[in-house]
Amino acid sequence: MKHSPDLLRIATAGSVDDGKSTLVGRLLYDTKSVLADQIDAVTKASVDRGMDTPDLSLLVDGLRAEREQGITIDVAYRYFATPARSFVLADTPGHVQYTRNTVSGASTAQLVILLVDARSGVVAQTRRHAAVMALLGVPRLVLAVNKIDLVENAAEVFAEISAEFNQITASLGYSPEQVQEIPVSALHGDNVAIRSENTPYYDGPTLIEHLETVPNELDRGQVGLRFPVQYVIRPRTPEYPDYRGYAGLVAAGSVSVGDEIVVQPSGLRSTIAKIDTPDGELDTAHAGRSVTLLLTDDIDISRGDLIASAADAPEPAQQFTTTVCWLSEKPLRAGARLLLKHGAKTTQVIVGGLDALFDEQNLALVEAPESIELNQIGRVSLMTAEPIPADDYSRSRESGSFLLIDPQGGNTLGAGLVGDALAALELPSPALA
Structure with missing residues (x-):
C-alpha cells in the first residue's frame, strides 16, 4: 500500500518496556479497529497472566512466543482508521540489537511516535532512535511521554523531558513545527483519544487528534515520474x-x-x-x-x-556515496562483492570503502572504520557493474533507496540510501581513540 492524501504511514519506537505495544493496542481499541473475538482472546490471555484488565499490548504482539516472553521482537504492522484519515502503523522493537527492525519499520513512515517512560526520561535508545529518524528523513516526530500518571510533579517532569528531547531534535535538523510532545498514559488512555483531566498543564491535541490533522508529506522532493x-x-x-x-x-x-x-x-x-x-x-x-x-x-x-x-530524470552512474544500515551478523568490509537491488534492477556491486561510522549516542562520526557491524550505520562508497539511475535520497525516498544482497544465499544484508545522509546532520568527527 502506497501513500495517498488520506493515508498516513506511522511507526512507533522506544526503549524496552516503555509501553509501545500498549499504546498501539490502545489506538486500535479506541478507534474500534479490533474485532470482538480479538478482544476476547486478549482478555483470556490477560486473565491467564493474572491481570485484572485486558493487556492491550497483546493486540499487536502477533507471535505467540513473543506473548509468552512479554516482549516484542519483530515489526508488527496494523491498520486502523478514524472518520478523518486511515493509518498504516508499524510497531517496532525496543531492544538495541533490533535497530535494523526499527529502520525497516520507519523507512516508509511519514510520522514516528517516539515513546519515553516518564519515570526514566530520555535514555540512550531515545537518542539512537531520533538520530535514525533524522537519517531516514522522517518528516514528523511525536514524543509520547508515557506513564505520566506514575510520576510526581508530572508537569515539571513533562517539561524537562520535552526540553531535552527538543535539544536533540534541533541538533538533528528538526524544526519545532515538526515535533509534537504529548503526555499520555497508554494503560488508561489519557490523551490518546480523549483529553485527560489528569494533565491540566497540557492544552495541546490528543495523539489521535494530532495524527488526524498533521500535514501529510508524501514526498519531500516532489520529483517527477x-x-x-x-x-x-x-x-x-x-x-x-x-x-x-x-x-x-x-x-x-x-x-x-x-x-x-x-x-x-x-x-x-x-x-x-x-x-x-x-x-x-x-x-x-x-x-x-x-x-x-x-x-x-x-x-x-x-x-x-x-x-x-524528461524534465528531471536522474543521470545513470556507477560510483555512489551511500549511507548503509547493516543488517547482517557478518560484518561489512571494504572489497566485499555483493548484489545491489534498486527498483526492479539487480546488479553486481563492489564495496569501495568504509568512509565513516555513525556514533548515534554522541551524534558524531568515527572516520574510516575497519568494518560496519550488525545494526550499525555508516557512509559507504559503492561501485556497480552497470549504471544505476538513482536519485539522491534527499530528493526522493522511493527512488533513492536500495538493498544489498548476498550473491550466494540471496539474503538481504543491508539497506541503503543514495547520497551522504550523514553529512546533512553536520556531525562532528571525534578522535578515533
Whole structure:
C-alpha cells in the first residue's frame, strides 16, 4: 500500500518496556479497529497472566512466543482508521540489537511516535532512535511521554523531558513545527483519544487528534515520474498484433498521456501514448498505482529500466556515496562483492570503502572504520557493474533507496540510501581513540 492524501504511514519506537505495544493496542481499541473475538482472546490471555484488565499490548504482539516472553521482537504492522484519515502503523522493537527492525519499520513512515517512560526520561535508545529518524528523513516526530500518571510533579517532569528531547531534535535538523510532545498514559488512555483531566498543564491535541490533522508529506522532493519497468507485455495475438506495454508501479511523481519521458540508463526519449489498467485506460496515474505504459515510439526497453520524466530524470552512474544500515551478523568490509537491488534492477556491486561510522549516542562520526557491524550505520562508497539511475535520497525516498544482497544465499544484508545522509546532520568527527 502506497501513500495517498488520506493515508498516513506511522511507526512507533522506544526503549524496552516503555509501553509501545500498549499504546498501539490502545489506538486500535479506541478507534474500534479490533474485532470482538480479538478482544476476547486478549482478555483470556490477560486473565491467564493474572491481570485484572485486558493487556492491550497483546493486540499487536502477533507471535505467540513473543506473548509468552512479554516482549516484542519483530515489526508488527496494523491498520486502523478514524472518520478523518486511515493509518498504516508499524510497531517496532525496543531492544538495541533490533535497530535494523526499527529502520525497516520507519523507512516508509511519514510520522514516528517516539515513546519515553516518564519515570526514566530520555535514555540512550531515545537518542539512537531520533538520530535514525533524522537519517531516514522522517518528516514528523511525536514524543509520547508515557506513564505520566506514575510520576510526581508530572508537569515539571513533562517539561524537562520535552526540553531535552527538543535539544536533540534541533541538533538533528528538526524544526519545532515538526515535533509534537504529548503526555499520555497508554494503560488508561489519557490523551490518546480523549483529553485527560489528569494533565491540566497540557492544552495541546490528543495523539489521535494530532495524527488526524498533521500535514501529510508524501514526498519531500516532489520529483517527477519514476517508473521502474517490472515486465514488458507483448501479447502477440491477432487482437493486439503490435501491442508493446511496460508494466510496473509508479514509484514517485505522476504520469499523464502526452508526457515526454526518458528511459534510463539508455537515454532514449519518447512520449506517453496510453496508460492501461485492468479497469480501463487512465489519463493520469499517480504514485502507488500499478499501470502499463505505452509509448509513441518502438524503443528497446527491458525489465529493470527506469521510465522517468524528461524534465528531471536522474543521470545513470556507477560510483555512489551511500549511507548503509547493516543488517547482517557478518560484518561489512571494504572489497566485499555483493548484489545491489534498486527498483526492479539487480546488479553486481563492489564495496569501495568504509568512509565513516555513525556514533548515534554522541551524534558524531568515527572516520574510516575497519568494518560496519550488525545494526550499525555508516557512509559507504559503492561501485556497480552497470549504471544505476538513482536519485539522491534527499530528493526522493522511493527512488533513492536500495538493498544489498548476498550473491550466494540471496539474503538481504543491508539497506541503503543514495547520497551522504550523514553529512546533512553536520556531525562532528571525534578522535578515533
